[in-house]
Every structure is written in structure tokens, then in C-alpha cells.
Amino acid sequence: MIRFETVSKRYDTGYEALARVDFEVESGEMLFLTGHSGAGKSTLMKLILLMEQPSNGNVFVDGHHLARMPKSQLPYFRRNIGVVFQNHQLLFDRTVYDNVALPLQVAGYPHQEIGKRVRAALDKVDLLDKERSNPMTLSGGEQQRVGIARAVVNKPTLLLADEPTGNLDPELSNEIMTLFRQFNEVGTTVMIATHDVELLKRMNKRVLGLVQGKLVHDGVLW
């Protein structure tokens, strides 16, 4: 599903965010990405989403060699990846329903199909009663769940989450992890960036550990 071949990323400022990173993620896997802030977690995610280009090496996602992907293909490629952000990137000028419907509208789904899928996704994250609310009125945990619903509404093959439990208490973050696990159980590849070591211990999944842009750990815990 994801393969990095000696990938380096050096920004224009000279800062080296990733140094010769090699790893492979199978389809249907669930894994974590960890490291201190600035270790390269976000850069790695951005490379997968093609928000950045690597300075060296090759990135393959879902069979695409990203460096060779024509610009016109980029939107269609991204439709297969769900992304959950730490700051959830919700739009406060529209309802929860419209936020979650966005990926489907963009992909051109028929109206009724959008309604069905959005309600299914909101039901999954237990926010069906909030569909008419403005996300601004929701709590942090609820906002994060709206972000998750939006990420999965299009049934992506790959789900990326950058610090999804960043500012949530342990109970809420457990809830969210349970959700991710459920998505993984139906076949979605899930990759979660976090610096929460307790969480990693609890989840007992494969962990990629980054230190100053280098991949120093690959396996279950340490």
C-alpha cells in the first residue's frame, strides 16, 4: 500500500526532515508513526499525500509512483486517502453534515447517495444527532470525530491521521482509537502519527519510530 525507498526530504531552508527512510506498509495494516515533534512525522504524511515532493528516493502509494503522477491525476489519487488532522480542518461556515459531505460532493456523487453515506459515517462516529449543528458549537472530541467521519465517508483504502488524539483526554482518545481499529478491521489501511507513548503501548501495533528524520524503529513496541 505504501512503500518508501531511501526517501530523503530536505527543505529549501536546508533543514533535513527525513533522511534515507525505507519502509513498506501492506494493504490492510494498521500502524503508528512516532517521534518527537520535528522528527519528520508530518513530513512523511505529506509525502504520502503528495503535498510535498521528496528530495531523494521514491514513494509508492496504492501502486502509484508519486514522482511520476501527472498533476491531473492528483485529485483522483487523493480521493482514495482519508486524512484526519490534529486541528481537524473543519469549515465553520457550514453544518456538520455539509462538512462530512464535502469529499462526496467533490467526487460527484448523486444527491441521495451522499445523504446515505454521510448519515452512515456520522452514525459510525455517533454524531447523527448533530448533523445540523455548526462544528464550532461542538466539543474538541466531537470535532475530531466529525473530521474522522469526513475522512472515511468516501470509503478510502488508506486512512492517515496526524496526531488525532493530540489534545484529547485518555478516555476520548481511546474512543477514537477504537474507531480507527474498526475501520482497519473492515480492510482500510490505517496509519496514525502520535507522540503518545502510553497509547502505543495500549494499542500493541507496529510502530515506526523517527528520530531527527531517521527511521530508528520498525516493529511492535520497544
Next chain:
Amino acid sequence: MKSNRPSKPERRPNRMGASATPRNERPRREAPPRLENVRPQGAVSSQMSWRDKFDAWSAHHSNSAIESLLRMLGTPLQSLMTWLVIAIAIALPAALFVVFSNVQQIGQSWQDSSQISVFLKKEASAGQAQDLRSRWAKRPDVVQATYVSPEQALEEFKLGSGLGELANHLDENPLPAVILVKPKIGGNAPDALTSLQQALVADPLVADVRLDMLWVKRLHQFITVAERFVVALAGLLALGVLLVIGNTIRMAIENRRDEIVVVKLVGATDAYVRRPFLYTGLWFGVGGGILAAILLALGFWWLSAPVTQLADLYQSSFRLQGLGFIESLQLILIAGFTGLIGAWIAVARHLYQIQPR
């Protein structure tokens, strides 16, 4: 290549194109068996029929059109000001065009009646004059020749000039006999006219020949110059409209930066992101065009009464022609098109700078 690995018979059809490139031949861990029968996922968009896609496409068009119009009406004062700026920039050259086409019309009607006035010497008798008239009427380059006796000329002068009282006090008729010659050639053949004029002036009875064409030609030349001026002005003002709309769209893009970033991240095509802004530009243009048409209609209505009175004073049946319905529609269309182009330029310049970071 796959036959080398018979141990993996149950693999899910792999969209990674494993058979196509050797780099995918690296041994991979087998996925857990429960993955074999999950619901279909992935390229969901390919499951949609063309009809669905077309419906979605046209739905997004009408959504973008309506939504951008509503957004505009949501800030009525701001939008009205933009519309007015555009309307004034469009109405100015349009008004000048209309005025010149009116002037041209006057010129045309005078040109049609263009004639050569041949003034006869005092000693020419009415009989000689009639002879001359019938001789000239037979010339191939003359359509018509009319004799106007001094008495007739005086009558016309009394009626037409409003100075009839003055004429009554004259001891004798100061006006000469005139033969009005209508040439066959149009105003575009000045050489032929000149040779005709020379032939007429050669007759010993002729005192003077007046070619009424000259001032018509001057008027034409003046209109040509003025038209070029208006074209240049219209070009500059169109550029102004493009800049106004471009700037307005740029601000609209800036205001919706967050939305653009998110929409791009969830896989919106450039066309999808562009569409609402193009409609915004179109509406600005169309709104400005409608206002311009209204301004013009009001302006010409306001002018038409005094112009009619002026024309009456000159005994002309000339009436000011404003912008007709079709021309107003054309004006609105042109304005809308200009708005669309302005939006397109702004979108091309600014939208691609906004990328998810």
C-alpha cells in the same frame, strides 16, 4: 511472472499493477485472509455511471451559479459598488458609441440627398436656365436636375429661415436662379464628382458651383477619428473592468482560503475549485452590464426630449436612437464575458498558489 509463484492463488486483484513492473515483485507479507471478502473499496468513483457523473457535474454548475449569486447578494452594498464601477466603465464607451452612430445617421441622410448647387449668373433668363437644366438632366452621371427660380428660392428662404419679415423689406430679390443637380455617383467617388463639377462650371451661364459633399466628408472623417478614440477608450475601460473583477475575485479567493485547502485535500479537481469563482466573475459582469443598460436607457430618455426640440428647430425629423433591446442584451453579454475573463485571469494567478501545506 505470476505463474512463478503458485503459492499465492487467492490474492485480491491488485490495483497496484503488480504484474506490470518488477519493483512490485518484491516479496510482500500476505494480507490477513479476512481481507479477501471485504466490501469493494478504493476507486469508488469508477463505479459511478457517466450519467451520474454528468448529473453531478451539471448540479455543481447550477450550485456554484446560485451559491455565488447568493454570496454576492449577501453583501449587497459591496456588490452594488462593484457593479456600479463596472457599469460606469461599460456605460461610458457604450454611450459614446450610440451618440456617434446617431451622428453618422444624420450624416448618412444628408449624404443621400447630396447634390450640387449650380448658381446661375444674374443675366441668365428663365428660358436659358430651363435649356441648361434639360441638357444636364440627360448627362449619364446625373440622376436629376431641378430648376429653382429666384422667386421660388425667395419663397423657400422666407419659409425656412424664419427671416421672412426681413425678406419682405428687400427692394429686389437678391437670390440667383439655381439648378440643383443630383449626381449619379455616391459620395465615395470624389474624383468623378470633381470632374462633373468642372463640366458644370465650364458653362458660360454658371456663376458658381457648390459641392455639398465636402462638409459631409469632413463629418465622416471626424466620426472616424472619434470612433477610434472611443475604441481606445473602450479598450482601456475594459482593462479597468478586468482589473476590478480580478481584484474582487482575488479577495474572494483569499476569504475562502481554508475551504480551498480542505477541498483540494479531499480530492477536488482544479475545475471544481475554479467553478464558483468563475461564476462570481460572470455575475459581476452581468450585473454591471444590466446596470449599464439601465444607466444608458435613463440617460437617453433624459436627453431625448431636448434633442427632439433641437431637431425640430432645425426642421429635422431626427430622433435620438437609444440602445434597443437586442443591443442592450449584447451589452450585458459582452459585460458578462468580460467578467468571466477577469475571473479566469485572477483564478489562474491566485488559485494555484493555494496548496495544502
